[in-house]
Amino acid sequence: MAPRHILELSVEEQRKFIDSFDMMISDCDGVVWLLVGWIPGTGEAINALKDAGKAVKFVSNNSFRTDDQYMEKFNTIGARNVQHDDIVHPVKSIVRYLHTLGKGKKQRVYSLMSLEANETLRKHGIEYESLQIKEHLTSATLVDYLAIDKPVDAVLFDIHLDMSYVELAKAIRHLQQNENCHLIAGGSDVIMPLADNLNVAGFYDFLQHVKRYTNREATYLGKPSPILGEMLKSMYNITQPERCIFVGDMLVQDVQFGKSCGFQSLLVLSGSLTIDDMHAAPPEAQPDYYADSLADLTQLLKNVQNKS
Ligand SMILES: [Mg+2]
Known part of the structure; x- marks a missing residue:
């Protein structure tokens, strides 16, 4: 009907x-x-x-807001009595999933997610590695950044407005180096509606890039x-x-x-x-x-x- x-x-x-x-x-x-x-x-x-x-x-x-930023928005619109547990977004389902995956063992992850999502990881006691590089890169410094000190249990992928080539390359390195490393993603949105009449490309194709060079399937935890x-x-x-x-x-x-x-x-x-x-x-x-x-x-x- x-x-x-x-x-x-x-x-x-x-x-x-x-x-x-x-x-x-x-x-x-x-x-x-x-x-x-x-x-x-x-x-x-x-x-x-x-x-x-x-x-x-x-x-x-969208995990590019912390729960506190979500609460601020609910306060602005006058919605009463919304609690942190009433809100679910990818990084929170990822944290939940990591707890099951680790069966109690602490998980170490590499994050290709926003600063806000990383803040949520920190709050939930997840040990994470991420790259935020503001300098001009040369092939020599790129080699340094791609060196792996410690393997990770999972690479986490989500909307990340500052995402850069070196961050993607490091994610691929982690997955190539450790065949047990999971690839876990938030949403699979191909379009991101940003404002009235302004739809931009989503982050899905960057994930395809990681998948292509690692032959890995991703586990999605967003809608x-x-x-x-x-x-x-x-x-x-x-x-x-x-x-x-x-x-x-x-x-x-x-x-x-x-x-x-x-x-x-x-x-x-x-x-x-x-x-x-x-x-x-x-x-x-x-x-x-x-x-x-x-x-x-x-x-x-x-x-x-x-x-x-
Ligand atoms: Mg929507």
């Missing part, structure tokens, strides 16, 4: 819709705010859902990875996935991910997709519902409450 706009449902259907889930898991960029800029009424919608007894969690593919889906279910005790709704602004990372977890899906048009993009997608890639923005949920709750 074609997706329906939540405010075009009858009031009775709106009530059924709101009663059909106990938890909303929402993407952040393009839904709660824009990478650069804000979306009106989203804080109010989050508060209204919580007042209506819904649990609200957030899953983003739409099924490993992340299982993690969310165990973190948030989700035993009835159909009573959970996933909200996002992208088809693959959000709608497909939500569906593959057995969640309901709601696409908002406040981010990277237009209504025409949604209609152009094959039926199985379309969401159950759509809305202009998260703010429509505030209106929907008012409609339902006025009737009761």
Whole structure:
């Protein structure tokens, strides 16, 4: 069935819709705010859902913010009572995955991730190596930087705006030197919507570069990875996935991910997709519902409450 706009449902259907889930898991960029800029009424919608007894969690593919920076943004939009554990982004799922991988043994990693993601590694007690080189490189200094003092258990790859050739080359060295070294990645986004009318290339092709020279497959831990889906279910005790709704602004990372977890899906048009993009997608890639923005949920709750 074609997706329906939540405010075009009858009031009775709106009530059924709101009663059909106990938890909303929402993407952040393009839904709660824009990478650069804000979306009106989203804080109010989050508060209204919580007042209506819904649990609200957030899953983003962006680790170039620390949890404290996430909290600052939630404070700015006036969303009440959001806790660190309510927010999941790739470096946090990577930390969780490393703990299972190490079976209690401390893991040492090489990070091709942002300074903010590295800060999160440090906070969680993960020993990491990273290169931040500001000097002009020559082939001789490159050789020095590529020398490996200590092997690592994993190379971690994620969005990293300062990524450089030498950092990629060192990642490849680590993987070539140690056949047991894992390659672990956050999101696999090919496009990064940066601002209104400004979509830039994502970091996926840099990962392809690492894979090409090492013949290694990567384990993905951002959306739409099924490993992340299982993690969310165990973190948030989700035993009835159909009573959970996933909200996002992208088809693959959000709608497909939500569906593959057995969640309901709601696409908002406040981010990277237009209504025409949604209609152009094959039926199985379309969401159950759509809305202009998260703010429509505030209106929907008012409609339902006025009737009761
Ligand atoms: Mg998004």
